[in-house]
Amino acid sequence: MRKLNVPIEDAIDVFDICISKVQNTDLKERLENCKPSIVTAVADYTTKAPRIELHTIATHDLINGNVTSSEMKKVYSDRMVGATAPGRYIYDKWRASAPNNICPLCAQRTTETLEHHLPKSKYPIYSVVPVNIFPACSSCNKIKLDAISNARETEPIHPYFDNVEDELWLKAEVIELKPASLRFYTIKSDHWDDIKYARIENHFRLFELEKLYASHSGEELAMNYFRINRLFETGGALSVKNFLEDSWLSMKDANINSWQTATYEALFNSNWYQEGGFKP
Structure with a gap:
């Protein structure tokens, strides 16, 4: 779980770019008339996100009374994601915005798509709103799908509004069986309240991070076997311990x-x- 910088693009500017080539005059007019509603929705979002109150935003099917969920979602799918879409350059910019192209949700896999924090299927007004969209890997994107929260404790960590990098929350323990493996789990920082820790635990479960990290650590142990065994044969357990400390x-x-x-x-x-115990 990694924090990202909020996009600098204005929501209405992005919306204008995406609908700039709409040919249907009726649809274009109805979309244009959504702008005040989008401005209000963004203000509501940016107020509630830091307070962990996004779950209080109501799901909806219509925007401004006459733009359907399907029509608004197509502003994203057809007018931002498409290879020749007017908003494609914004899509590409946001997708490449994560440091080293690492997914902020799992902090492991490569970013390949954009994720909507509030899913556009339930909150179509936020379909192209910058603060609701961030880069993610395909696996995390598929895991989350259109899941929504109904309480503060279950709101997923938001890469733009939450910082969980400054306090230790991830630990592991060695499972003493052959071959050796590790189990990953979360701990509560002394500086966190119960809500924040509940959200960490929920995020950890939702995105199946224990399974992901266990898999990668297993490969790491296998890749390091030759080196650790050589250290053990030449310097015993102390040499192994020193190597592990330096690595840690x-x-x-x-x-x-x-x-x-x-x-x-x-x-x-x-x-x-x-x-x-490192020996198979």
């Missing part, structure tokens, strides 16, 4: 909540692993 501190310096940091901390704290 290096990963921690880059990201305290990466699965790599949690992995190497758990291995560093496992005498069983260092004394031969």
